[in-house]
Amino acid sequence: MTAAPLLKAEDLRVVFRVDDHEVRALDGVDIDVAPAEIHGVVGESGCGKTTLGRALLRLVPLRSGTVAIGGVDITALRGRSLRRARAQMQMIFQSPWSSLNPRMPVGRAIGEAARAHGRSRGRDVEVEVAELLELVGLDADVAARYPDAFSGGQRQRIAIARALAVRPRFIVADEAIASLDVSVGEQIVELLLELRERLGLAYLFISHDLSAVERLSERVTVMYLGTVVERTSTETLFRDPAHPYTVALLAAAPGRYPREVRRRYVLEGDPPSPIDPPPGCRFWPRCPVGPLHDPTRSVCRSVTPELVDLGGGHHVACHFPREVRLPDPAVR
Ligand SMILES: Nc1ncnc2c1ncn2[C@@H]1O[C@H](COP(=O)(O)OP(=O)(O)O)[C@@H](O)[C@H]1O
Ligand SMILES: [Mg+2]
Numbered sequence: 386m387t388a389a390p391l392l393k394a395e396d397l398r399v400v401f402r403v404d405d406h407e408v409r410a411l412d413g414v415d416i417d418v419a420p421a422e423i424h425g426v427v428g429e430s431g432c433g434k435t436t437l438g439r440a441l442l443r444l445v446p447l448r449s450g451t452v453a454i455g456g457v458d459i460t461a462l463r464g465r466s467l468r469r470a471r472a473q474m475q476m477i478f479q480s481p482w483s484s485l486n487p488r489m490p491v492g493r494a495i496g497e498a499a500r501a502h503g504r505s506r507g508r509d510v511e512v513e514v515a516e517l518l519e520l521v522g523l524d525a526d527v528a529a530r531y532p533d534a535f536s537g538g539q540r541q542r543i544a545i546a547r548a549l550a551v552r553p554r555f556i557v558a559d560e561a562i563a564s565l566d567v568s569v570g571e572q573i574v575e576l577l578l579e580l581r582e583r584l585g586l587a588y589l590f591i592s593h594d595l596s597a598v599e600r601l602s603e604r605v606t607v608m609y610l611g612t613v614v615e616r617t618s619t620e621t622l623f624r625d626p627a628h629p630y631t632v633a634l635l636a637a638a639p640g641r642y643p644r645e646v647r648r649r650y651v652l653e654g655d656p657p658s659p660i661d662p663p664p665g666c667r668f669w670p671r672c673p674v675g676p677l678h679d680p681t682r683s684v685c686r687s688v689t690p691e692l693v694d695l696g697g698g699h700h701v702a703c704h705f706p707r708e709v710r711l712p713d714p715a716v717r
Contacts, residue, residue: 389456390420391554392417392587393453394417394440396414399411406660410659412611414450414608414611420587424590425598425605425606426606428607428609433659434591441557443470455473474556474557475551476556477545477548485547491531491543492528494547495543502552517549521580549584553586555586555587555589557589558577560593561573561590595634595635596640603618604618609668610659610668614668614701629705629708636650636651663686666685666686
């Protein structure tokens with residue numbers, strides 16, 4: 386990225402204590418998001434995507450690392466200054482139910498968010514709420530209704546309106562279309578694009594829906610077990626994935642490749658536990674070109690691969706990148 390990043394995080398480490406164990410949910414993650422960029426994040430369940438989003442918003446304690454927004458380091462902020470910094474960033478979730486109070490009219494929920502951040506007072510709030518509802522494609526007169534009067538897609542629009550009430554510059558959309566029907570999810574994707582155009586918003590778009598990621602994102606980050614294994618432009622990622630894990634992820638996605646291809650590249654087993662990740666490359670126990678398939682490749686078991694630029698900003702953390710190749714998508 387040539388433009389100065391809107392958001393930049395380095396060496397993020399987040400550790401959860403569970404019983405007597407430490408879960409290394411993020412284990413040294415770097416990421417940057419340019420102004421108005423849509424940055425996709427993909428990877429199997431449990432790889433740390435939600436934790437990454439929460440870490441960027443400073444909603445979870447960091448063991449190490451830094452987060453900066455607009456060039457301002459917010460890692461050490463507390464109290465009022467942290468709240469002010471946080472207002473530049475918002476998160477929307479898979480289930481808008483969980484973030485909307487069923488006993489509060491939606492207009493009031495949106496208005497309280499606007500007021501809590503000192504955006505507007507009194508009668509102005511009503512105007513502001515009407516504008517926010519219009520922005521997400523709803524009529525202003527729905528403000529008096531309660532959440533259960535709305536469909537899933539409408540509720541997601543309301544959750545987005547409430548997130549926008551604080552005028553953020555950066556939004557983490559965490560599986561924001563996962564619980565919606567395909568066509569409704571597509572409308573939300575359209576809305577996110579339109580809001581980017583109108584407001585210059587940047588997004589971290591976390592999704593297991595690879596076609597939505599492909600359609601929306603400028604760049605994609607692929608995560609595996611708390612680390613970044615690949616990051617590049619969306620076009621390059623889908624045309625020329627270099628990490629064997631990314632190849633497996635693309636091959637497994639529904640509808641991308643014929644069944645023979647899917648079967649050939651399928652991964653055995655589940656990801657290992659982040660409580661006790663394997664040494665060296667975290668992917669080696671499942672890797673189709675790793676030491677289990679070629680015993681001379683003991684390096685994978687002992688040396689953690691760095692995320693390096695193969696050229697043109699195509700970053701990969703693998704000792705043997707580009708060995709597993711998918712068939713040309715043109716012939717799929
Ligand atoms: N609050 C928590 N307490 C303990 N473990 C957690 C907590 N949140 C996440 N984890 C663990 O951290 C890892 C990453 O989780 P998460 O970020 O939710 O992954 P993803 O969003 O990619 O599915 C998982 O092993 C998960 O069980
Ligand atoms: Mg998650």
